[in-house]
Amino acid sequence: xxxxxxxxxxxxxxxxxxxxxxxxxxxxxxxxxxxxxxxxxxxxxxxxxxxxxxxxxxxxxxxxxxxxxxxxxxxxxxxxxxxxxxxxxxxxxxxxxxxxxxxxxxxxxxxxxxxxxxxxxxxxxxxxxxxxxxxxxxxxxxxxxxxxxxxxxxxxxxxxxxxxxxxxxxxxxxxxxxxxxxxxxxxxxxxxxxxxxxxxxxxxxxxxxxxxxxxxxxxxxxxxxxxxxxxxxxxxxxxxxxxxxxxxxxxxxxxxxxxxxxxxxxxxxx
Amino acid sequence: xxxxxxxxxxxxxxxxxxxxxxxxxxxxxxxxxxxxxxxxxxxxxxxxxxxxxxxxxxxxxxxxxxxxxxxxxxxxxxxxxxxxxxxxxxxxxxxxxxxxxxxxxxxxxxxxxxxxxxxxxxxxxxxxxxxxxxxxxxxxxxxxxxxxxxxxxxxxxxxxxxxxxxxxxxxxxxxxxxxxxxxxxxxxxxxxxxxxxxxxxxxxxxxxxxxxxxxxxxxxxxxxxxxxxxxxxxxxxxxxxxxxxxxxxxxxxxxxxxxxxxxxxxxxxxxxxxxxxxxxxxxxxxxxxxxxxxxxxxxxxxxxxxxxxxxxxxxxxxxxxxxxxxxxxxxxxxxxxxxxxxxxxxxxxxxxxxxxxxxxxxxxxxxxxxxxxxxxxxxxxxxxxxxxxxxxxxxxxxxxxxxxxxxxxxxxxxxxxxxxxxxxxxxxxxxxxxxxxxxxxxxxxxxxxxxxxxxxxxxxxxxxxxxxxxxxxxxxxxxxxxxxxxxxxxxxxxxxxxxxxxxxxxxxxxxxxxxxxxxxxxxxxxxxxxxxxxxxxxxxxxxxxxxxxxxxxxxxxxxxxxxxxxxxxxxxxxxxxxxxxxxxxxxxxxxxxxxxxxxxxxxxxxxxxxxxxxxxxxxxxxxxxxxxxxxxxxxxxxxx
Numbered sequence: 001x002x003x004x005x006x007x008x009x010x011x012x013x014x015x016x017x018x019x020x021x022x023x024x025x026x027x028x029x030x031x032x033x034x035x036x037x038x039x040x041x042x043x044x045x046x047x048x049x050x051x052x053x054x055x056x057x058x059x060x061x062x063x064x065x066x067x068x069x070x071x072x073x074x075x076x077x078x079x080x081x082x083x084x085x086x087x088x089x090x091x092x093x094x095x096x097x098x099x100x101x102x103x104x105x106x107x108x109x110x111x112x113x114x115x116x117x118x119x120x121x122x123x124x125x126x127x128x129x130x131x132x133x134x135x136x137x138x139x140x141x142x143x144x145x146x147x148x149x150x151x152x153x154x155x156x157x158x159x160x161x162x163x164x165x166x167x168x169x170x171x172x173x174x175x176x177x178x179x180x181x182x183x184x185x186x187x188x189x190x191x192x193x194x195x196x197x198x199x200x201x202x203x204x205x206x207x208x209x210x211x212x213x214x215x216x217x218x219x220x221x222x223x224x225x226x227x228x229x230x231x232x233x234x235x236x237x238x239x240x241x242x243x244x245x246x247x248x249x250x251x252x253x254x255x256x257x258x259x260x261x262x263x264x265x266x267x268x269x270x
Numbered sequence: 271x272x273x274x275x276x277x278x279x280x281x282x283x284x285x286x287x288x289x290x291x292x293x294x295x296x297x298x299x300x301x302x303x304x305x306x307x308x309x310x311x312x313x314x315x316x317x318x319x320x321x322x323x324x325x326x327x328x329x330x331x332x333x334x335x336x337x338x339x340x341x342x343x344x345x346x347x348x349x350x351x352x353x354x355x356x357x358x359x360x361x362x363x364x365x366x367x368x369x370x371x372x373x374x375x376x377x378x379x380x381x382x383x384x385x386x387x388x389x390x391x392x393x394x395x396x397x398x399x400x401x402x403x404x405x406x407x408x409x410x411x412x413x414x415x416x417x418x419x420x421x422x423x424x425x426x427x428x429x430x431x432x433x434x435x436x437x438x439x440x441x442x443x444x445x446x447x448x449x450x451x452x453x454x455x456x457x458x459x460x461x462x463x464x465x466x467x468x469x470x471x472x473x474x475x476x477x478x479x480x481x482x483x484x485x486x487x488x489x490x491x492x493x494x495x496x497x498x499x500x501x502x503x504x505x506x507x508x509x510x511x512x513x514x515x516x517x518x519x520x521x522x523x524x525x526x527x528x529x530x531x532x533x534x535x536x537x538x539x540x541x542x543x544x545x546x547x548x549x550x551x552x553x554x555x556x557x558x559x560x561x562x563x564x565x566x567x568x569x570x571x572x573x574x575x576x577x578x579x580x581x582x583x584x585x586x587x588x589x590x591x592x593x594x595x596x597x598x599x600x601x602x603x604x605x606x607x608x609x610x611x612x613x614x615x616x617x618x619x620x621x622x623x624x625x626x627x628x629x630x631x632x633x634x635x636x637x638x639x640x641x642x643x644x645x646x647x648x649x650x651x652x653x654x655x656x657x658x659x660x661x662x663x664x665x666x667x668x669x670x671x672x673x674x675x676x677x678x679x680x681x682x683x684x685x686x687x688x689x690x691x692x693x694x695x696x697x698x699x700x701x702x703x704x705x706x707x708x709x710x711x712x713x714x715x716x717x718x719x720x721x722x723x724x725x726x727x728x729x730x731x732x733x734x735x736x737x738x739x740x741x742x743x744x745x746x747x748x749x750x751x752x753x754x755x756x757x758x759x760x761x762x763x764x765x766x767x768x769x770x771x772x773x774x775x776x777x778x779x780x781x782x783x784x785x786x787x788x789x790x791x792x793x794x795x796x797x798x799x800x801x802x803x804x805x806x807x808x809x810x811x812x813x814x815x816x817x818x819x820x821x822x823x824x825x826x827x828x829x830x831x832x833x834x835x836x837x838x839x840x841x842x843x844x845x846x847x848x849x850x851x852x853x854x855x856x857x858x859x860x861x862x863x864x865x866x867x868x869x870x871x872x873x874x875x876x877x878x879x880x881x882x883x884x885x886x887x888x889x890x891x892x893x894x895x896x897x898x899x900x901x902x903x904x905x906x907x908x909x910x
Contacts, residue, residue, distance in 0.1 A: 186736030206722035222359035226372035237370035
């Protein structure tokens with residue numbers, strides 16, 4: 001069976017990044033994304049990227065695994081970049097074919113968007129690669145905790161998220177099998193998606209949905225059989241605790257934010 | 271510990287799934303529940319841990335009534351349940367979190383949770399696997415994790431609902447060992463299964479049919495009813511079946527359910543009848559046995575005919591095919607040829623690792639079963655050809671490269687090194703690969719999972735339509751292929767495939783491949799997960815297609831099926847071709863096969879055991895049940 005990569009699948013380890021509190025990681029990752037969005041130009045994005053890459057080193061994540069985990073999302077990056085390439089206009093015109101025009105500003109915007117997106121994806125992937133799904137969902141649940149009082153089903157949402165994450169690699173695997181089976185029956189997925197390709201697509205999607213429903217039914221039974229009855233009264237194997245390292249993590253993100261702002265200001269000065 | 275009193279249950283008010291079940295399971299007992307599909311055995315299991323509650327009657331677990339809402343979680347913690355599909359019951363990505371899921375729901379403190387997780391994992395032989403990912407485990411390992419998850423709740427009863435049905439023989443053996451150990455330590459075990467080898471180990475066997483208990487007693491008592499069990503579409507353990515066969519052939523042996531003891535009995539009879547003195551006449555005896563073969567064959571067949579629900583047509587076809595391997599096989603034209611094929615899923619790693627491959631052949635941490643997921647090469651230098659008109663079997667453990675090999679046969683995968691030729695053309699060429707897909711039909715494991723269309727007709731016609739055939743030809747093919755798999759096109763064409771039973775769904779999926787009109791049919795574990803009756807039907811169907819001239823390649827874990835059906839067998843071991851030849855040639859090498867953890871067909875295993883005890887059985891033949899019974903009858907009958 002083909003090995004399937006899904007975005008940011010967990011890579012076991014004992015580094016300080018792995019051991020950070022998942023709540024801290026989630027919040028700081030969000031903060032990081034905001035910081036990246038605040039970046040005005042390449043140097044600032046470069047600083048952010050460097051920051052993430054250093055953390056990858058600290059977490060000892062292998063380059064191959066990281067690249068493979070990001071690969072499926074590269075399509076989004078490419079699309080967003082291309083969109084900017086054609087839409088943004090200004091400066092010298094490099095290519096002009098009828099209504100298509102590629103200008104200096106377009107190329108700039110294209111590269112800038114791409115680098116920002118990649119940096120953000122790297123950060124998200126770092127969190128998911130160093131945090132187990134249960135920890136992520138637990139963090140999610142605890143962060144949503146205050147909202148539970150106004151009727152937000154925090155525990156249920158977290159459980160849904162956790163199970164979704166747990167089944168991602170499985171569905172990816174099943175998708176490959178179904179794909180191979182339908183290709184064996186002569187299906188061609190690369191041709192025009194409008195004529196005939198649609199039928200080929202349902203041949204992929206319907207079995208996947210059927211499988212999801214099948215899994216859901218038995219999984220629900222299996223969870224019930226193990227006394228699952230919602231979040232009430234549940235305890236945790238490894239309860240979340242904030243440590244000094246989480247403070248250090250928060251501080252370093254704060255330093256990064258300061259750097260980015262400084263770089264932004266510096267670039268605005270004449 | 272568990273008591274059922276007049277339990278009735280229905281899902282839809284129309285048909286009773288449980289129809290008055292009375293059953294008591296004592297503390298510390300090991301009970302096996304047998305039954306065909308639809309006999310109500312899973313429903314029974316769900317009553318024990320209160321996933322279902324009876325409509326009438328009463329179920330008590332450790333004195334607690336399952337209908338009492340306040341004792342619900344106590345019941346579920348007392349009777350822990352392991353389900354059939356390992357993938358459907360694992361909640362978490364890390365093993366320790368999954369094992370802790372149950373006790374977490376019970377609200378235990380963290381240090382107690384930690385203690386239980388460690389303890390439970392040690393009990394199922396997975397100590398030290400706490401931080402491993404569940405997704406990377408083999409099926410057998412996942413089921414052990416599921417058992418650990420149940421054990422962490424410190425139950426008194428372990429319920430297994432066909433927990434071994436989707437495992438390979440090695441995974442099944444591991445699961446059984448864990449259950450036996452737990453039972454020895456005092457756990458009450460209730461196992462629902464259709465593998466008779468598992469039932470033999472139980473203290474008590476309960477046979478369910480139509481929601482009622484049909485037979486009940488020790489395995490020895492229950493399996494004495496060979497014919498009755500067959501009528502219920504169940505198999506009997508090989509030893510029970512074979513002792514019955516021997517008795518029909520005139521050898522008076524007691525009914526045994528254990529192969530070793532049956533061998534002892536037969537050997538004792540032989541010694542009593544003058545044993546070793548007859549050794550000099552071994553050749554004559556074998557010849558004599560061949561003369562008697564006809565008579566024995568008749569006896570065996572008439573017994574089959576009265577005892578089974580098999581259609582006569584299937585039975586006839588199967589015996590015809592079974593005779594096939596004996597006939598000299600003309601050296602056919604290779605349809606598909608593998609030339610030094612190696613394959614790595616991660617080609618980049620393989621390239622880097624090639625130099626140091628020898629050095630790190632021992633992976634850092636190997637579990638004592640299952641293949642290492644880190645193994646780089648899925649296939650290593652395999653040269654093999656599929657000949658026109660043959661039935662090629664592929665044996666090997668899960669992870670030995672069977673599925674990978676099969677996916678090379680129609681160009682789904684391309685070799686990392688070496689070539690695959692189809693009719694002389696290299697499959698690396700995309701156009702060739704596309705053409706081959708019309709002539710090589712690939713049936714994946716659990717093919718029913720690929721059904722997608724709104725009607726059976728649409729699903730089966732998917733292949734022919736992709737071939738660009740005109741609509742009337744598509745219609746003809748759909749009809750023909752549905753008939754080939756034994757389904758009525760008029761009844762089923764307009765139905766949704768999702769409404770059908772599991773066995774029918776598999777047939778529809780199979781028809782979808784046949785509608786491509788392949789010359790070669792490649793099947794990956796076609797009988798996986800089916801109950802004995804469906805299994806027999808499905809294999810009969812494949813044998814019939816082969817008898818009609820189809821070239822068949824079949825990967826299977828069942829050595830008995832391979833020996834019975836195939837004209838050649840290839841054995842894979844860790845991606846390398848370990849042996850290839852006629853079933854006779856391959857299964858003669860019992861010791862070598864055992865050294866890589868594979869077995870031989872049951873009859874051959876028995877013959878080998880008897881030979882080791884000094885019985886002068888011919889050594890160069892592959893025995894099946896009938897020929898062995900005949901030879902033994904001749905041997906013992908004559909010297910008696």
